[in-house]
Amino acid sequence: MHVLNNKKPRVLIVDDVPTNCRVLMNSLKSDYDIEIATSGEQALEMVIVNQPDLILLDIMMPRMDGYEVCSRLKQDAALQEIPVIFFTAKSDKEDEAKGFEWGVVDYISKPFYIPVVKARIKCHLEQKKKRDLLLRLASIDPLTGIPNRRHFIDVFGVEWRRAMRGGSSISLMLLDVDFFKQYNDTYGHTAGDECLKTIAQSLNRSLKRPGDCAARIGGEEFAILLPETDALGAALLADRIRQDIDELGIEHSGSQPYGHVTVSAGVATTTPNDKMERQILLNAADEMLYQAKERGRNQVLGREL
Numbered sequence: 494m495h496v497l498n499n500k501k502p503r504v505l506i507v508d509d510v511p512t513n514c515r516v517l518m519n520s521l522k523s524d525y526d527i528e529i530a531t532s533g534e535q536a537l538e539m540v541i542v543n544q545p546d547l548i549l550l551d552i553m554m555p556r557m558d559g560y561e562v563c564s565r566l567k568q569d570a571a572l573q574e575i576p577v578i579f580f581t582a583k584s585d586k587e588d589e590a591k592g593f594e595w596g597v598v599d600y601i602s603k604p605f606y607i608p609v610v611k612a613r614i615k616c617h618l619e620q621k622k623k624r625d626l627l628l629r630l631a632s633i634d635p636l637t638g639i640p641n642r643r644h645f646i647d648v649f650g651v652e653w654r655r656a657m658r659g660g661s662s663i664s665l666m667l668l669d670v671d672f673f674k675q676y677n678d679t680y681g682h683t684a685g686d687e688c689l690k691t692i693a694q695s696l697n698r699s700l701k702r703p704g705d706c707a708a709r710i711g712g713e714e715f716a717i718l719l720p721e722t723d724a725l726g727a728a729l730l731a732d733r734i735r736q737d738i739d740e741l742g743i744e745h746s747g748s749q750p751y752g753h754v755t756v757s758a759g760v761a762t763t764t765p766n767d768k769m770e771r772q773i774l775l776n777a778a779d780e781m782l783y784q785a786k787e788r789g790r791n792q793v794l795g796r797e798l
Contacts (some may be wrong), residue, residue: 505545522670533557550785637693664727673713675747680682724762757785
């Protein structure tokens, strides 16, 4: 979940001329957190690790120019929404048109006129803030208030690629409420909705790291994505989540022999590579969930790929 805060927006300045970087940094540092890259390659590395809110990008740089940097950003779903402003000494309209085709949002001419630079940065950051709000609203499950299936799929893709680049493990947990149809039939759909809300809140309390993501992906089914988590860590967390929900003691006469709401979970862990599709991890977690239900429910089963 996103929390509103008063942090300064982060702006990345990309220019191979140190003087330009200093001028911009000194002019903008009171309003923004400034980071500087002196090459296209360095800029891409910095963006992946610590995504800025806006990028000021010089067109003319050796080895990798601004067009190439922008092209690579737009090819990555996790980075393509970051607004990019080109700055250049060029005034050729064809160059401007080319930049807009690559997805830049604006141009700033050299030498810099700082009031214009500030005004344009402020304008595009305000537009990004509105877009981000709309995206967040579209990514939240309206019943439980946690991320929905769409958001889960997006985050799964981002974390899968990150794990592949870093050679780290990633775990996925699928969790299902046991005998939920019977619960709705016995207590009514309003009570069923309240039950799902309570479980979603329990999931959120169980996840301590900012990168972990719990989402409602179906009627009574939840997914928990755990980046940089090995099989043992995922299994321990899954069982703690199961126990936490068990201890809520939500009455369910149709769930025998327990008499209260329980959940089953399937967990799968892998270290992605370029020959592996993320669907493999999803299928493995789903198979473990199926087996947990077949073996009596209220339990966790996992496997490592």
